[in-house]
Every structure is written in C-alpha cells, then in structure tokens.
Amino acid sequence: MRIGFLLPALVFALLAVALGVGLTLKPREIPSALIDKPIPDFALPPVQGRTAGLSSGDLRTGEVSMVNVFASWCGPCRTEHPILMDIAKAGTLPLHGLNYKDKPEAAASFLRSLGDPYRRTGADRDGRVSIEWGVYGVPETFLIDRQGRIAFKHVGPLTPEVMERTINPKIAELKR
Amino acid sequence: MSVELGHYAIALAFAVAILQGIVPLAGAQRGDAKWMALGVPAALLQFALVALAFGCLTVAYVTSDFSVLNVAQNSHSAKPMLYKVSGVWGNHEGSLLLWALILTAFGAAVAVFGQNLPVALKARVLSIQSLIGVGFLAFILFTSNPFERLHPVPTDGRGLNPLLQDPGLAFHPPFLYLGYVGLSMAFSFAVAALIEGRVDPAWARWVRPWTLAAWCFLTLGIALGSWWAYYELGWGGWWFWDPVENASFMPWLAATALLHSAIVVEKRDALKSWTILLAILAFSLSLLGTFLVRSGVLTSVHAFATDPARGAFILAFLAVVVGGSLTLYAARAPALEPSGLFQPISREGSLVLNNLLLAVATGSILLGTLYPLLLDALTGEKVSVGPPFFNTIAIPLAVPMLIAMAIAPQLAWKRAALGEAVLRLWPAALAALIALIVVLAAFDRATLLAALGIGLVVWLLIGSLQEIAERAHLFRAPLAESLRRFGRIPRASWGMVLGHAGIALVVLGIVASETWQSEVIKTMRPGESVAVGPYQFEFKSVGDVRGPNYSALAGRFDVTRNDNLVAVMEPELRRFTHPPMTTTEAAILPNALRDLYATVGEPDNQGGYGTRLYFKPLVSWIWLGALVMALGGAFSLSDRRFRVGAPKRAGTGAPAAQPAGD
Secondary structure, rough: OOHHHHHHHHHOOOOOHHHHHHHHOOOOOOOOOOOOEEEEEEEEEOOOOOOOOEEEHHHHOOOOOEEEEEOOOOOOHHHHHHHHHHHHHHHOEEEEEEHHHHHHHHHHHHHHHHHHOOEEEEOOOOOOOHHHHOOOOEEEEEEOOOOOOOEEEEEEOOOOHHHHHHHHHHHHHOOO | OHHHHHHHHHHHHHHHHHHHHHHHHHHHEEEEEEHHHHHHHHHHHHHHHHHHHHHHHHHHHHOOOEEHHHHHHOOOOOOOHHHHHHHOOOOOOHHHHHHHHHHHHHHHHHHHHHHHHHHHHHHHHHHHHHHHHHHHHHHHHHHOOOOOOOOOOOOOOOOOOOHHOOOHHHHHHHHHHHHHHHHHHHHHHHHHHHHHOOOOOHHHHHHHHHHHHHHHHHHHHHHHHHHHHHHOOOOOOOOOOOHHHHHEEEEEHHHHHHHHHHHHHHHHHHOOHHHHHHHHHHHHHHHHHHHHHHHHHOOOOOOOOOHHHHHHHHHHHHHHHHHHHHHHHHHHHHHOOOOOOOOHHHHHHHHHHHHHHHHHHHHHHHHHHHHHHHHHHHHOOOOOHHHHHHHHHHHHHHHHHHHHHHHHHOOOOOOOOHHHHHHHHHHHHHHHHHHHHHHHHHOOOOOOHHHHHHHHHHHHHHHHHHHHHHHOOOOOOOOOOHHHHHHOOOOOHHHHHHHHHHHHHHHHHHHHHHHOOOEEEEEOOOOEEEEOOOOEEEEEEEEEEEOOEEEEEEEEEEEEEOOOOEEEEEEEEEEEEEOOOEEEEEEEEEEEEEEEEEEEEEOOOOOOEEEEEEEEOOOOHHHHHHHHHHHHHHHHHHHHHHHOOOOOOOOOOOOOOOOOOO
C-alpha cells in the first residue's frame, strides 16, 4: 500500500476527530464567564447619526435592562430585528444596542432601513468592549440586573420561542 | 392513509435495505447469480415503500392533520396548497424523508435502466446504494421520526417559516437533493469498482451519465437558491459565501472535476484512481454538506448539533461512509494504476489542469467553511471566516481557469502543440483585447479587474463559438457543407460549448453587476424622488394589502428614465402571524440588460420608510448562465453514445472506447 493513497483517509480521520471534539462542545449552553459578575467598565460613542452613547454608567441605574449585540453585516441580526422592535414598542425594559465591528455608515443605514429599537447605542468599532463582555459572535443578547450585573446571556438570534421560553420569564424574575 | 402506515413502511424499507445491502454484494463475491438477482426487486420494493411513506406524510400535510407533531410544528391551515406540500420537506425530518425518497428512486432507476451493466457490477452498485439508504432510514427511524403523533391535538399548526413560503424555495431543496443524491450513484459505482478492482473506459461511460444528471440538478438547485436569496432576502445580494451555500458549492465543484476526469478515463484509460477518489469525495462533500446544514452546525458556528443524539449519529454515519470508502480506496487504488503516461500539453493534460484548479478551489472553501469549527474544537477560540477570504481565493483560481477553458478544447488528445492552439484562437484573443480596452476607456467606474473580467468573458464566449465554427468548417467549406456538418456535431460537443458559455455568462453577470450597480439605501417619505443609476425612482405612496396568511405594507414607486415612465414597482413588507415574522418582498423588474430592484421597510414613525433601491446591470445572466450550463449538461446527457450501443468491456470483443465523433 502506497502512502499517497492513504492520505485522504488520514485527512478524513483527523477531520472526524475534530468534529467529534466539536460535538462535545456545547457553547450554546456554556454560560458566559461573566454571568453574575458586574458589567465591565466602558464608554462608547453612539452609532453614526445618534446622540446617546452607551457606557457602563447607563447600565447601573438600578433598572433591569437589555443589551443587544448587533452588526449590519450579520444575517441573523436582521432576522431577530422585528423582535427587538417589538420589545422597544412594548417598553418593558430599556433596550440598548452594542454595535459590533461595523462601519459607521453601514450601521446607520441598517437602523434607518429596519428601524431603530435602541434607547442607547454604543459603536464598538474595533470590538474591544465586546471582548470584555465575552461576546464571541453576533447576535448576542444580555440581560442586566438591578445591581448592574450580567444576569443572563442568549447566544444567537432571538426568536418568538426564545422570548417566550427563556427571555420573558427571566425578565419577570429579575424584575421581581 | 394514516401516518402510522408511513412509519411502518419506513421500518419495512429499512429491513429491505439491509437485505439489499448484503445479499447482492455477497452474491457478487461468490458468483451466485440468484443472490445477485435479488438486487433488482429489492431496489424497486424499497423505493415503493419509501414513496408510500412520503405519500402518507404529504397527505397529512395536505389535509392539515395536526395530530401529527411534524405537521403541527411546520404547517398551518391557512397556508396556500403549494406551501402545504413544500412544507413536507421544509423541516429536518421531512427533508430527510425526501433524501431517502430520492436515494431509493436512483436505486430503482439503476435496477430498471441498468440492463446493459455487467451483472456483478450492477449487484454491487445496488448493494452499496442500499447501504447508504440503511444509514438514512435508520437516521429517520431512530432520531428524526416525522410520523410522531401529538396529544392533545392542537387546533392549528405553528406555520412554516414565511421566508420559506416561496415558489423558488419550494423547488430549491428537491433540485439540490436530486444533485446531492445523484452523486451517490457515482459513489456507489466507485466503491463497486474498488471492490471489483477494475476501472476501465466502459466503467467511466456507465458512471458519466449519472454524474452528469446529478451535476445538472445541482447546478439548477444552487441557482434557484441564489435566486431566492436575491429576491426574497431583500438585500440585493445573491451569494453570501454562507456556510450553507458553501455546503452546496463544494459538491458542485467536485462533481464538475469528476465530469472532466471521467472523460480522461473514458478516452485515455488514465487518471483512474484520481477519478475514483473524486467520485468518493463528491458524494462525501454532499453528505457533509447536508448533514452539517441539517444539524445546524454551520448555520451557526456555535453548536455542532441542536440534538446531541443526531450529532453523534451524523458523525458515526460520516465515519462509516467516508472513512470506510477512503480506507477501501487506500487498499485498492494502488492496483488501478494508469495504463499509460501522458503529455502535459494535450487534451488530457488540460483536463488535469482543470481538476487541479477545481480541487484547490474545493479544498480552500472546505477549509474556510470548517476552519471556525476546527479552531473551536482544538483551541476553543472563536473566529468567523467571511467573504473577503473566499473572494481572495476565488479570483486567482477563476482567471487561469477561464483562460484555459477556451484553449483546452482546441488541444488534441495525447499530444498537442500549445502554440498552434493559441494561434488558432486569435479571433477570440482580439475580441477580448478590444473588449478590455473599450471597457477601460468608455465605462465609468471600470476597474482593471472588471475590464479583465469582461475580456475573459469575451475570450471564453468567442473561443467556445470558434470550437463549433471549426467543427462545422465554417468559412472553410461551402455553406451547405458547413450546415450539414453543423447538424452532425455530436450533442456532447454542444454540451461542452454550452457548459463553457454558461460559465462565461455567469462571470459576465457577476462582474457587471458588482462593478456597475448603483444602490440607494435611505429613509424616504412618500413624494420623495431619488436617482438610481440612469433611473429616477419616485416614492408615490404606501398602502395596506392583505394576503391569504399575511398582511402587508405595500410601497409604490414610479420609475422613470428621461422623464418616460418605465414601470411602477410595488415592493411589500409582509407580516405573518403564524409564526410571527416579517419578510421583505422585493419588487424586481428584470430584463436582459439590467434589473431594477426595490424594497420597502419598517416605517420610522415620522412618516418615512426604510427603502433600498438598486440598479443592477446584467445581473440576470448569473442565473441564465447557470440555466445554460444545465442545458449543456442535458445536451451532453442526450448524446447518442450514452443511449446507443452498450459499452463493452475490453477483452469481451468490441473496443472499449469508440471515438464519439471527435
């Protein structure tokens, strides 16, 4: 048997092992390392064309609040956008946007064309602040409790199901 | 028909599949004709059973039987009939059932149409095809049962994702699956050949039609998907290098390479072990693609499989099919060495170059697609690989490919002179040069890359037409003689010319629309007007529209050019209630020269609406080009050598490969 012919099988074996390891990882269920920790200190300018920026002080007002990490280049963000609009309309809690690694004009036109659900926005152009928040993909949504601690984090787009099953009960619990 | 009947049919089909996977294969090893003969009725029965199961589920959807969990989760009584039917495969369980249906249909097709196949080869092919079926049926039975009942019965269903309620997407999965699963035939033939230890021109001739058919379906499937993304997602894009798209593009690239390398096996009895490897890889990539997409691993880099049992099953199945076949390859392929070496400058040499470029493209896309997953698995680091990476690798690979595609058909088999072939292409080269200069000189916003792209398109189009003109001895013989020759050009040659011209048209559409599109994304109030390219869009009004299962906001744009009304465009923003979701229904005004594209978005509560307006020159050629390519495949498929005269194996009399008119 010549080694060359074994190569495809060997490459596949390596791939299979890596996929196997991937199978054991369930990042969706790994809580953010920052859960129940105070939010990191930061201050960000607003997304282009908006006046209210986002800083740690805005999340330590004694109110339960929500921070949504979004980007105009992210497909799932568009999918979840109507839900964010609903949350803003309902007004149960302040919703802020953390704009992850985005071009200012792209982010601005994203909000212009789809609607702007955010009370405050922070433009995190180089992604530094998001790293401090433990963000590893967009979209992600955080719930902040009254003491200004990260109480919950959802990875991936919000769906009506997620809202109903996890987010809304969690909000109710935090507000109690 | 109740779904229990369907469930029972799948269980029976599973049993038949196991039988069919073992008995004919063992029969072929023992030389037992009776055992081998079992393959044909078993394949037909298996197909009938899966078709019955599929029928049962379809009936449940059509009659809105919400006591079935799958129907309740994915359908709704107010849904139009087309989407009730397409809802059958618009979900994980149902789509697997469609996979199994197509897989068994291909098996049945071999059983019926494979009369000219050698008995042992046919028995082995049917067995291997059936073993793949065992995996899928087990997956359906044990982890993804679409026939589960639901108690208590809900009054109505949850509805199909509105994004999927679209004619383009209703037919996208079936075409894609016909392509993916069609490649299973090439795989089964390859594994059968490895077991037999024999690959010859006759084998290649049997495999090629199946691969061609699969390739045509895959081409159409990918084009439909891209078209859907273009008009339904409402961002004016048509390809996003999204993992899901890559998952369908990789098997297409591998199948394209396989089509070409099988020609070398057929004509020159060379490149055998490589062709076998390609056949295995093409189907392996299909499997990897379907499963990764289905399990949700790649739509989001965050999780391998939403259901751990499914993920484990997927991996085990991949390991058996891909690992097993590659191990068999490692053991048997060295014995398949070529009967002759060949010159780098020759038709077969150019086909090797084609394979090399396609293989590099496939490998790079695979790497880009899996890299985030692999890195996560190995180091826990999270990254994402986006369009910049894929565009960077696509362009340097596409340029030499396009240049070579016009030259290769000019090269003779065995030994050719590159200089002569290139000289013969002087009309194409001249036309390309003129096109390049004209683009640079006369068009605004022309980049060097765009001009090069247009030049290559012209080069390939004229080069392909030259191939036909030469075969007809156009301008060299009297016109009547040329016409007579024209009619006698084999369909396979037309197939090649159409296939290559189709690529040129796709590239034309990509280059022109990317370079010269105009887009305006802004909040507009009714009454406002804006210029998009040479057109003026006036936002007239906004109204409410009601559909069968949605309500919509409809914008109205009057489009004028030089003060002449060209069209009225009415994009919609549809709001569905089951499930609650909003979709963008772009208004598109296509023609051969340009598309106009308009969408309307959410109101900003100050009287404005988010709108996106595009002017996209030549964009339709991306999909028309794909259609031309698929047409080329169909032409090639109808070539008489596939229909007339069963290929005979060497040593049994007739020569293995008759020249097919070229």
